[in-house]
Amino acid sequence: xxxxxxxxxxxxxxxxxxxxxxxxxxxxxxxxxxxxxxxxxxxxxxxxxxxxxxxxxxxxxxxxxxxxxxxxxxxxxxxxxxxxxxxxxxxxxxxxxxxxxxxxxxxxxxxxxxxxxxxxxxx
Amino acid sequence: xxxxxxxxxxxxxxxxxxxxxxxxxxxxxxxxxxxxxxxxxxxxxxxxxxxxxxxxxxxxxxxxxxxxxxxxxxxxxxxxxxxxxxxxxxxxxxxxxxxxxxxxxxxxxxxxxxxxxxxxxxxxxxxxxxxxxxxxxxxxxxxxxxxxxxxxxxxxxxxxxxxxxxxxxxxxxxxxxxxxxxxxxxxxxxxxxxxxxxxxxxxxxxxxxxxxxxxxxxxxxxxxxxxxxxxxxxxxxxxxxxxxxxxxxxxxxxxxxxxxxxxxxxxxxxxxxxxxxxxxxxxxxxxxxxxxxxxxxxxxxxxxxxxxxxxxxxxxxxxxxxxxxxxxxxxxxxxxxxxx
Numbered sequence: 001x002x003x004x005x006x007x008x009x010x011x012x013x014x015x016x017x018x019x020x021x022x023x024x025x026x027x028x029x030x031x032x033x034x035x036x037x038x039x040x041x042x043x044x045x046x047x048x049x050x051x052x053x054x055x056x057x058x059x060x061x062x063x064x065x066x067x068x069x070x071x072x073x074x075x076x077x078x079x080x081x082x083x084x085x086x087x088x089x090x091x092x093x094x095x096x097x098x099x100x101x102x103x104x105x106x107x108x109x110x111x112x113x114x115x116x117x118x119x120x121x122x123x
Numbered sequence: 124x125x126x127x128x129x130x131x132x133x134x135x136x137x138x139x140x141x142x143x144x145x146x147x148x149x150x151x152x153x154x155x156x157x158x159x160x161x162x163x164x165x166x167x168x169x170x171x172x173x174x175x176x177x178x179x180x181x182x183x184x185x186x187x188x189x190x191x192x193x194x195x196x197x198x199x200x201x202x203x204x205x206x207x208x209x210x211x212x213x214x215x216x217x218x219x220x221x222x223x224x225x226x227x228x229x230x231x232x233x234x235x236x237x238x239x240x241x242x243x244x245x246x247x248x249x250x251x252x253x254x255x256x257x258x259x260x261x262x263x264x265x266x267x268x269x270x271x272x273x274x275x276x277x278x279x280x281x282x283x284x285x286x287x288x289x290x291x292x293x294x295x296x297x298x299x300x301x302x303x304x305x306x307x308x309x310x311x312x313x314x315x316x317x318x319x320x321x322x323x324x325x326x327x328x329x330x331x332x333x334x335x336x337x338x339x340x341x342x343x344x345x346x347x348x349x350x351x352x353x354x355x356x357x358x359x360x361x362x363x364x365x366x367x368x369x370x371x372x373x374x375x376x377x378x379x380x381x382x383x384x385x386x387x388x389x390x391x392x393x394x395x396x397x398x399x400x401x402x403x404x405x406x407x408x409x410x411x412x413x414x415x416x417x418x419x420x421x422x423x424x425x426x427x428x429x430x431x432x433x434x435x436x437x438x439x440x441x442x443x444x445x446x447x448x449x450x451x452x453x454x455x456x457x458x459x460x461x462x463x
Contacts, residue, residue, distance in 0.1 A: 036283040037177035037184070037201050063287055071288040076360065077274035078283045094274045096172050 004030065004050045004058040013061075013069055017087060020057045026110050027084040029059040031075045038096035039079040045098045049105050056109040083108035132230040138246035139232065140166045142449050145223050145394070146254030148180030149435045150425025152207035152216075153442030154252050154449075159214035161450050166217045166248075169208075171238070173222040173255070174391045175279070179204030180256045181388075181426070182435060184280035185303070186310035190330075191435050199282060203435070226251075228398040228418050249456070250420045250449045253395060253407065254442060257388035257426040257433070262298070267365075268354030276361020277354065277382045281307040285314050289360060290381040292316045296364055298351060299385030300324055305333035307385050312342040319377055321349045321366065354382070390427050399423070406430050414445040422448055 007013050007029075020027050030046055032039035050058035063070035063078070073082060076094070083091035083104050091108045093100045142158055144151050147169030158165035169178035177183045185200030194203070212218060225236040225245070232247035259279065262269055269277060278284040281297075285307075295315035297308045300322040308318045320337065325347050327334040337343050346366065352374070353365040364377045390406045392399075400408040400417035407416055407423040414422040424445035425438035 033283075033286065035199070035201065035286075036280075037179060038172060038280070038283060041172055041177040067288060074289060074360070075287055076276060076284075076289050077278065078280075078287065095175075096177070098171065 002050050002054045002058070003047060004060045007059055007061045007066055007069065010066070010068060013059075013066070016057065016059065017084070020084075021087055024110070025055065025057045026090075026108050027057045027059060027082075028105055028109075029061055029082050029084065030079055031061050031063050031070055031073065031081070032079045033063050036078045042079060042096035042098060042101065045101065049102065053105055053109055053112075055112050056105060085110075132232060133247075134232055135234065135244055135247040137244050140164065140246070140248045141453055142166070142250045142252065143168070143235065143246075143248035144252045144254060145235075146170070146180065146252075146256055146425065146427070147178045147208070147218075148182060148204070148254060148256045148425055149207060149439040150256070150427075150442035150445070151180075151252070151254035152204075152211045153439040154254060154424060154446040155211040155216040155218075155442075156214055157443055157446035158450065159211065159216045161446070163450060163453065164215065164217065166219065167211065168219050168221055168223050168237075170222045171220055174258050176256075176258065178220060179208065181259070184259070184282055186282045186285070186306055188435065189306075190302075201282065207439075223394065226394050226398065228395070228421055231420055233420065250452060251422070252414075252442075252445045252449060253399075253416070253421060253423045253427055254425045254438075254445070255391040255394065255427050256438075257390045259384055260387045260389055261384055262351065262386070266351055266354060268356070271358075272354045272356055272361040272382075275359060276356060276380060277384075279384075281310055281383050284381075285311050285383075290314055293380035294319065294378060295381040295383065296321060296351070296377060296379045297383045297385055299387075300326075301328040301385065302330055302333050304385035305329040305337050307383050308337060308343055309333075309340065311381075311383065312340060315342075315381065318343050319379065320345045321351055322347050323350055323369070324348065325370070351382070388426065388433065390430070392427060395421075402430075404430060414441055414448055420452065 081093040091104050093104050142165050144167040155165050155167045182200035182204050189197040222238040223235050224238040225241050227234040232249050234245045234247050236245040294317045295311050296319040297304050298321045308320045311318045348370040351364050352367050356362040367374045392405045407428040409428045414424050416423050422445040424441040
C-alpha cells in the first residue's frame with residue numbers, strides 16, 4: 001500500500017526526482033503546512049489517491065520545514081499541488097479541491113502499468 | 124395514532140435522525156454537545172471544504188483568538204475549533220465529513236442530500252439546525268486584477284498563507300477596519316517586513332485595545348480613508364497595490380507582496396434561500412430571541428442568522444439555544460404522538 005512520502009531533505013527530493021524520471025513515473029507533490037486547516041482537510045483524500053495510484057509517485061513537502069524547496073516552486077497559497085513529469089511542472093492545483101486533485105492525477109499520472117503492458121502485447 | 128404521516132414525508136430507508144446539524148463552527152458544535160448530552164444522537168455534517176472552508180468554519184482561517192472567554196492566554200482559531208470538535212465527539216455526536224448540497228423543507232420529516240448523491244433517495248431528519256455560517260467577502264470587481272492575483276498574493280486565509288515564502292520579510296497589506304483586520308495585521312507582522320492596514324473610514328470599528336495596539340506597533344502603518352483600486356504584478360505574483368485616499372482624492376502605489384481581506388461576510392444560505400425567510404442580504408430571519416425560522420422544526424444558529432454580532436461566543440450561544448429549542452420540540456411531538 002503506497003502512502004505519500006514526506007520529504008525530509010533537499011537531497012531526498014533530488015534523489016526521488018531523479019529516480020522517478022528514470023522510471024518514467026509522474027510525481028504529484030503536495031505543498032502543505034501543519035497549521036493549515038484546508039491542508040489537513042484534504043490529507044485523507046490525498047492518501048487515498050496515493051494508495052489507488054501506485055504507478056504515480058506521491059510526495060508531501062512541509063513548507064515550513066523545506067523552505068528552499070517551497071520557495072523554488074513559488075508556492076503562493078496552501079495547499080498547492082504540482083504534477084511533475086521528466087523534471088518539468090506539467091500541472092498545478094491551488095486549494096483543497098478534491099475533484100480538481102483527482103483530475104490532476106488522472107490527467108498527468110500516466111497509464112496504469114496493466115494498460116501499458118496490454119498495449120504493448122497488442123502491438 | 125392521532126397523527127398521520129402526509130404522503131411524501133416518509134422516513135428515509137437510507138437514514139433517519141431526530142436531529143441533524145448542518146455546520147461545524149461554534150454554533151454547530153455547541154448545539155451538538157447539548158443534543159448529544161440529551162441523548163438525542165445528533166448527526167453533524169461538518170462539510171468537506173464546504174463554502175471553501177475546512178471543517179470548523181471561519182475560525183479555521185483566523186489567527187489569534189484572544190477574546191473567547193475561558194482562554195486567558197489565547198489560542199488560534201483552528202485550535203479552538205479542534206477543542207469544540209473534541210467535545211462534540213466526546214459526548215457521542217456522529218460527525219460526518221461531508222457537505223450537504225440539497226435540502227427539501229417542504230414537509231416533515233425534512234429530506235437532505237449529500238454532495239455527489241443528489242440523485243439518490245437522500246436521508247431524513249425530524250428537526251434541522253442550520254449552522255452554515257458566513258464567508259469572508261472579497262472586493263471582487265471593485266478591485267481591478269483581483270481575479271488574476273487571487274491566491275497568487277491575495278489570500279483567503281491569513282493563518283494558512285501568512286507564513287509562506289512569498290510573503291516572508293515582504294511588505295503586506297490588510298483591508299478592513301474591524302477586529303479581524305487588526306488581528307490579522309498583528310499576526311502578519313511575524314512574517315512580513317511591514318503591514319499596511321487600509322481602513323475605508325477615518326477610524327477603526329475594532330475594539331479600543333486592538334486599535335491602540337495597532338497604532339503602537341512599529342511594523343504597522345494604518346492608512347485611513349484609503350481603498351485599494353488595482354492589483355499590479357508581473358502576471359504571476361502580486362507586486363503592488365494602487366490605492367486612493369477617499370478624503371483627499373490622492374492616489375498612490377503601495378509595493379506589497381501580499382493582500383489579505385477582513386471586510387465582512389456573506390451568510391451561507393444558498394442551501395435554504397427559497398425555502399426559509401431570509402433578509403435582503405441573505406441572512407436567515409429568526410423569531411427575535413429564538414433560533415426559530417419560518418419553517419417549524421428548522422432552527423438557525425450562528426453567523427448564518429446573525430449580522431449584528433458575529434462572534435464565536437455569540438454563535439456558540441445561539442447553537443445552545445437551537446439545541447434546547449429542538450430538544451423541546453422533539454419532546455413535545457413525541458408526547459403528542461404517544462398520547463393516542
